Amino acid sequence: MTTSSTGAGGSQPVRPGFAVSERTAHLRAETALFMRDHVLSLVSHDLRSPLNAIHSWAYVLERKLDANDPNSQRAVTGIRNGVDQQVKLLETIVDATRAETRSLALAYEPFPLHPLLDETAEEVRSGLARSRGVEIVVNSQLDVEQLNGDRERLAAALWLMLTFAVEASAEGATVTLAARADAATWHATVTFNVTAATLDDPSLPHALEAFARKQAREPREAGRIAWVFALSKRVADAHGGSFEQSETQDGEAATLALHVPLSATATA
Template identity: 80%
Template structure:
């Protein structure tokens, strides 16, 4: 079944006093929470490598330096002490702060997938796509399929995907949400033509955090996602599924792909 709806019939001015629904505001805050914890996770991971290297080289220096030189020994001790302090900070502050989303609690229950799509798309259309003049087309092959998982968490992941695609689209652009079920898994893919100017234009209505939108335009290391999709990745993996972000290349559109098993189970 394929359905289509237009976010705006034509060009519309930026609304004065742009406001969003209570649900959109809550989803925005939740996305920001996962983003914060994702950044903390990256900081913890990326700092441990250099700190371990400094610690190892301190032992090498200690063996090379004169054991009877108090200044040299004091310097080595200071290096080791500084590294230990930084590691302790990572463990007690950085790692502890992100504990809430690291061990994500899920409320498992069976639910139909098609209403989830309709509700989430309607939320994004009314709160962002229409004010931005962006069209959302839904290409759904779903009928009565159900998924055993956390409905609210999965709705939030889909909301982030659609919201980002709208924010990255120019006025009059169209994006597509394709949904299907095969081999025991639900697949939701958002396809859109990304425009960095539209993503960061302060004159346009925005829902996502400014720093998140700016970071999304920066080069990414292999297999790393933009920070804004931290919630999508964490929720997908907590259900035993996956999330992938593909940038536009060779004239092709960008894609965001969510895959979740119908009988979702948290990975051991």
């Protein structure tokens, strides 16, 4: 078992607009891209149900109304045409926009897990945590375990989990990344204490978009994740694993968890 930590002291606070590494900039862009696709998917799904209901009720109304009343028939036709136009917009704009990123390509190769933890944690330290005065501690029970999967994609998922935890943490707080592996699965869990005000504080440096940080604080429907974690969920799902997010109540502990089979196989 190995434990590593890097304190946040000794560095000057970095204000909004600070320079970031090319890799961090790439990860931020990918987070935004996956969140956009996730939101579009929700829009497409959630709008179709009421549109289908409206379309069905239009047929019910048509049978109840006087077939010889031109105004009534015109109204029903207008309802149907409006629904058809909305469905066409979903297909040509929303669904078409997601077409190129709907499937997540993975580059499979075996790699050791522990170095992935240390490298990703250091990326978040240098990219945000030190400037925010937040400590990241890695508690790993891994030794020589390897995972057959897309290392870069999994690193991005882990980066996002740690970055959000730092975003939601107050100065002087500690974010913990715990990792272990059983016979078949790698488990990575990020634990942090939520200080909601830090997500919106404009005087602090931020790596995630303001809209994403704000939405993450809103109540979620059962089984749904905050939009900002779309990348982590997509990567986990594509490897045949899962991503879990606990409630993020102000002042309380929260967890983000990634579970990925050691011998992952593509599912997306």
